[in-house]
Amino acid sequence: MDLVQLQRQLVDYRTSLYHEGFLDEQFTQLQSLQDENNPDFVVEVVSLFFKDSERLLNELSKALEQQIIDFKRMDAQVHQLKGSSSSIGAHRVQKLCIVFRNYCEAQNVEGCLKCLQQVKHEYGSIKTKLESMFQVNLGPILYQCSKLVSGIDSPFCFFECQLEQQILNAGGSIPV
């Protein structure tokens, strides 16, 4: 597949994630913080987000299984999840956390259970989508790619870097 097609694919994919509300401009902010001195920044932050979110979702599940539900503690945990998802631009998860907090405040068990399911679902979606973008840990190659690419205003071009790596490995040169 040629580079231009791949680039277009990547742009379309990324645009669709924003269009469909999976990601918001905060994710773009994260990308802009990545450079040749911090080539893995986005992957690192997103990985932290995954780890932290899974911990919180487990705790929330356990909390809702208890005889006596500690809504205050749950609210604090949802607040954490809301904060993290907001900071990385995981828009849908963040929005659901707002609803979830309302149910916690109202001490509505049914509402909380329903919300938790929705949050888990949305979290699963964004995790899959982000993971598919980070299939290859590229490090310095990422920055080189950003210099080679014209017309894409972001260093976020993993797919094309994957292709470029293949070309380089095969002893070829990257078309300018």
Added chain:
Amino acid sequence: MLSCGGGSGGCSKEMAVELGDEPHVLAVDDNLIDRKLVERLLKNSSCKVTTAENALRALDYLGLGNDTLEGTVSEVNMIITDYCMPGMTGYELLKKIKESSVLKEVPVVIMSSENIPTRISQCLEEGAKMFMLKPLKQSDVKQLKWHLMKCRN
């Protein structure tokens, strides 16, 4: 979004650092992701960064805590703290700093994910230099640094 404190309370000369030095910022936040983000934002604005995961650890680092070891107090040019933290809140941390004769001139910035006007004015009245809404952006931090450098010069 930034809200700034009034012009009162300039920065003490003791806190001024030579031109060209990197300011040392203490960033306090209980959220791991936010700590990483604020650290990156500050480093991108040429600041030295130390992070603390709660107010008590921050107080220890500043030399105001019960567990501060002799000779480990570091000079800090600015403190940026989250408002909502378990145990001691950012607001309470702000008060403790302003009560300290040693640290009261250090500019304190409060961050929050919630835009609550009474919370903002409460912090500014207590002496916070600025109130910032999360999630933080690079432009927010650049503006913050500009204020900090202006204060020092």
